[in-house]
Amino acid sequence: MTLKEKIQQLDAYLQGHLAVEQKAQVEQWMEDYLSGTLSLEDQTWFNQKLQQDATFAQEVDLQRDIRLSLEKELDEEFQKDVLHLQLLSSVEQGIDQNLKQRFAILEEQLAAKEEKVFSLNPEPVNRTWYYWLGGIAACLLVGCFVYLFWRNQHKPEQLFAKYYEPYMIASVQRNGSTQNTQQQALQAYEEGNYKLATKAFESCLSLTPQDVSCQFYLGLSYLETQQLLKAEQSLKQVIQATPNEYVSRAQWYLALLYLKSNKTKDTVSLLQVLRQNQGFYGRKATKLLKEM
The missing domain is CATH 1.25.40.10 (Tetratricopeptide repeat domain)
Structure with a gap:
């Protein structure tokens, strides 16, 4: 596309006379310009057009404001997510630490029972303790696995709900x-x-x-x-x-x-x-x- 054709396409865009695909091309030029990825050749005529055409400059400023607003919103969401993940991590660490402490207590209690069983003068062992302690350990393990499984199963749908937004299009001319x-x-x-x-x-x-x-x-x-x-x-x-x-x-x-x-x-x-x-x-x- 020649320089003259590009400028003509920009003018048609400002007048609302472009097809959807051509509009997308102009919007891509503005996106590349604002993100600093526009080629040096295109930057030259683009800057000249900005200086000469106040309407076009206003449109680019509008796109810049929209872009900054979206980036600010994304950054705020990202910061919220970081805090959420930190909180979730601390909760998990608390659960892990709690489990370790409980298992340590169980091991000590079981070791004490074993000492009684294997002593020279063994005392009658109350097997109910074994069942009780084993049941607690099983419940803790099952609860931990259920929590981790639930979190992993729901994470994709939570991320989808967070990131998905219907694609917005430029206003359609109604004739x-x-x-x-x-x-x-x-x-x-x-x-x-x-x-x-x-x-x-x-x-x-x-x-x-x-x-x-x-x-x-x-x-x-x-x-x-x-x-x-x-x-x-x-x-x-x-x-x-x-x-x-x-x-x-x-x-x-x-x-x-x-x-x-x-x-x-x-x-x-x-x-x-x-x-x-x-x-x-x-x-x-x-x-x-x-x-x-």
Whole structure:
């Protein structure tokens, strides 16, 4: 794409005349600019455009504020999680220490009983003590294992609930009866009518099978309607259709889908790939990996 074409695309974006896929390209430029990953060549014309176009500068400032707000929110959540993990760790240490103390007492009591049994003048042994002590030890062990099992079983769904947020799209222009199938699908998605959005995006793909943006939003609509297998297939197709601007977003939501399905190995594997990206989703992947 030539410099002139890029500037024309920016102007069309500000006027709201771009298709969804082209909007995503402009938003990716702004994301790269704000994260410092925009190429030197693009930085030159981008900075010139900022100085010459006040409307564009306001849009970039808005995106910067949104970005800072999200990062602040994520950092606050991370700090809360650190405190939660520290508290959980201290509780576990307390449980472990309590168990050790109880087992030490049990060992001393059993050793004392054994001394009586093997003494030269043995006294009658009350076997009830053995059963009582053994029962306590068994209950403590079972309780500990049940607690650890419960925590491990519920951790994936807790992390999913914490990190999953419906993907937000730019406002859809509404032109009454002139809306095409894709615009209708996006409007349904934006309004949270995911069942209708699913049908509309399926129709969109039947007309334009190679439309990556429709495939991406269809995968998200499947995920919202709990059609996890279909969601997985759609998001994988987006990732495989590289290069495109939806790859990192599709990787993030596919990783969350795996997390929801309790596929821990697949989740970790995909997050490790995503964390190599220095953008917004790369940082989120890094934070999620630290909690797994």
